[in-house]
Amino acid sequence: MAPQSLAVTGRRSFLGAGAALLAAACTRGAPPLPPGELLATDYRLGHRLRDGGLPSAREVRKARVVIVGGGIGGLSAAWRLQRAGMADIELLELEASPGGNARWGESAVCAYPWGAHYVPLPTQEARATRWLLSDLGVLLGDPDAAEPRYEERALVHAPQERHYRHGTWSEGLVGLEGRTQQEKDEWQRFQARMQQLRNARGRDGRRAFAIPLEHSTQDPELLALDRITFEAWLRREGFVSEPVHWMANYACRDDYGCDYRQASAWAGVHYFACRSGVARHAEQDSVLTWPEGNGWLVRRLMERAAFTMTPGALVFRIEERPRHVRIEAWLAREQRSIAIEAEHVVWAAPFAFAAHALAGTALAEPMRAYQYTPWVTANLTLSELPHERHGAPLSWDNVLHEAASLGYIVATHQSVAVQPGATVLTWYLPLAHESPSAARQRLLATGREHWAGMALAELSRPHPEIRSITRRVDVMAHGHAMVLPHPGLVWGAARQRINAHRGRLHFAHADASGLSLFEEANDRGVAAAETILAAMGSRQPSLRYERG
């Protein structure tokens, strides 16, 4: 009996020792979290709006135009007004720096985005965007050309995208290797269906899904898509396979920060069917991008700004009067409130924040229909590029197929250096799998370490060396990043009621469209500016798209 019992304990202790060794090796292999900062949208200041009790203004000053919000909508409005020669514009921004979702950061390594990082090739309808890009030297030649030419350095360099699935990198967003014939067939059918919707026009002759979406057909048959979720629509159309559903959900997470079971089918299809922009010498799915993402555009706009920008400004009361609009704002840096009487006010901040300032008016109620999805982004500073193994090479956009995040983009991708060395990866996590308010609660309660650890854990699957080459992980928590296009928002009553408002107060945020997209924010900003210019008697031709 003795040898047997000996052997059993021997084997058990051996196995135990082996497990302990393995565990020790694992923990020893994980160095402490790299340093970094947690940045956040200024929710403390924002919450003062919700909680009320801000002191009334003692000082009153005057301005011709006040723009509330320094994101793409507000900056586009300022650009358009400035282009028409208007001075005396004041821009109030809640945060410390402008840009909104297009904010950026910069380190000794390179500039990197904190949010939106590309602009798709502008469509014919996105005329204002084309003119803006032309002014900034990105679009070369005639902005109204059927096939405009763009500065080659701004077009995304090859390779554009790859995805990581089942332990391998492959080109493109979705791979069909190893899929069943049925999945492949359904994928082809999905592509064909989206192509058909991209070319479709309503009975009024307009495109079914245009961007800016205002130019879309009002055919009730197509607007009906806004009453169901994207997921429900897919099932109704007989799409059941994983690749199609993954792609559809990815699209909603990518553009709206929400799950495809939350987004309306109109919004979901819009992602696939609205991009009809083309460029000379570029593929149709090409995009314009810069190291700091759309922050590059913000930078250029701020460089040529002829207006004053006040950061840390919280507008808490708006009152429309016959000859001016009176706004009151809390200036956090000066710890006092001021009032401004402006001939016109452009509201270019999230609409839900205006509900407080407009309490008691007819506008407040539809504004409460707006919900916002929170995001986390992390910028990982690496001492060298992630190591290349087999599979598709490092690309601009690197999508993780089996992860909560969307993956990462490489800030130095547009660099022309043969050996870029250090780089920054921007990791995008939409908090899409729970309700926006629950996710926001979690965001408030969670520290940098959690998100940094999560980013490293996700990236260590394709890049086992990631921890040893990561020098910093900076994290940004975006509480109200994107409007949630739930069924009924895009083509529902609330948005219409706000957009129908006429007067000295103008709405110029992407919320006016219900989709948080660059072209929408830009077009709304330009539209508000042109309305103001017209009211002031300027006879400049419009930079926006007009049919026919």
Place this chain on the structure above:
Amino acid sequence: MTEHSVDPAAAPPAHPPVQRSEVLTRALLASVFVIAACGLVYELIAAAASTYLLGDSITQFSVVIGVYLASMGVGSYLSQYVTRGIVVKFIDVELMIAVLGGFSAALMFLSFAYAGPGFRVLLYLLVVLVGVLVGLEIPLVMRILKERLGFKDLVAQVLSFDYLGALGVSIAFPLLLAPRLGLIRTAFLFGLMNALVAAWAVWLFRDRLARPLAIASRCAVVTLALGAGFIYSEELTRLSEDRLYTDQIVHAESSKAQRIVVTRWREDLRLYLNGNLQFSSLDEYRYHEAMVHPLLASMPHARRALVLGGGDGLALREILKYPQIESVTLVDLDPAMTRLFTEAPPLRKLNAGALSSPRVKVVNADAFVWLEQSRDAFDFVAIDFPDPSNHALGKLYTTSFYSMLKRRLSARGAAVIQSTSPLYARRSFWCVVTTLEEAGFEATPYHALVPSFGEWGFIIASQAPYEPPASYPMPLKFVAPEMHPALFAFPRDMARVPTEVNRLNSPALVRYFESEWRRSPSQ
């Protein structure tokens, strides 16, 4: 994966357990763990080395593992013919495995370098021999152990230690052994472990062996040989590399940017970067004369020159033959290259000390980034970049790069660009021409035969139509006015083909180059 045939004979009655026997049992089980680990390592090394040397990982791994497993089966079968002196046979088998397995990686690399096609024969011979021996060892251990354990325990314990050893190594090999030690050293390390198991067995069974001293000395010889191999594995690597480069290596270093190897065979000095031949001193004058003179001799007004790439200083040597050139800026990414070609006497002699000339300024920078930040204007630019074999290098051949180049040229300035082979990479060559034209240049392609490279192509990019010079102001070995018709004419097999333009966002050139050099016979 380690399937061993089990001796079907029922276990004889167990001896009463004594202290010594327990120690022996444990020791033998521990050695099962070690020899299982060793057995798997040799298999992984053979598969990894053949993949490394021959490519096609799926085939190499599959075939090597299959042959190895089959050989183990043969070994297990043969174990029935070992009837007497099992312990001695076991020790001998261990020593043979130690030698064959321990030297396997070194033998494979050397045979690849020296034996050429014989490599595959040796590879499978090694796989079969090691497989047979490894197949033998476990049945022998079981038969030694069966005197101590019941049949049920015997099978359970031997096999579980066997599998655990395999597990340990299969995890350690890709994570630790292959990347840290390398294949050659890993093989020696595990060979040593086999030898130590043999030595340990000699010690354990010292009173049952007929001639323990003779066996022990065999162990010592094997251990010493393997230890020497382990210590001198760097030299063995060098030996196989020497042979791969055919000539004697006179300089080898790994800079941050690349592996630089210089070889010499009699009068022939050769430079390799990452294994690719950059020049042979026997015919490099053809390449560099052809690159520099047709353009520069036509530009008597040229004063300021720029060389991008070309850290070897050989293009520089040709440029400095023109007394009217007042200054040359050389921009090369790798300081190790420019240092080597400034300091090493034979290389310095080759470029006539060009890098130390008072007219030359050396800058170590990324050429595209440098060009973008530069504000100088140049009359003559020679571009000698590596071939566009990847996306990063492909950026140096784009419309963006050439537009930038154009901005750095003086009013009458022009550039010449090495543009790979119009014969082996015909579409790549003409793609560079098309791209230069798209960027607004007058492109004048020409070619020269450089024996060590083959037919090689250059393109003159000028802002006005180019006229070849009527004469050359100094004696040259290769380029002469009467060569011009041959230089500028393209025979049918190299004639222009329509191509796309190479752009940052659609790198047509990288695709052409990849497909053309893949099917090309040379390089």
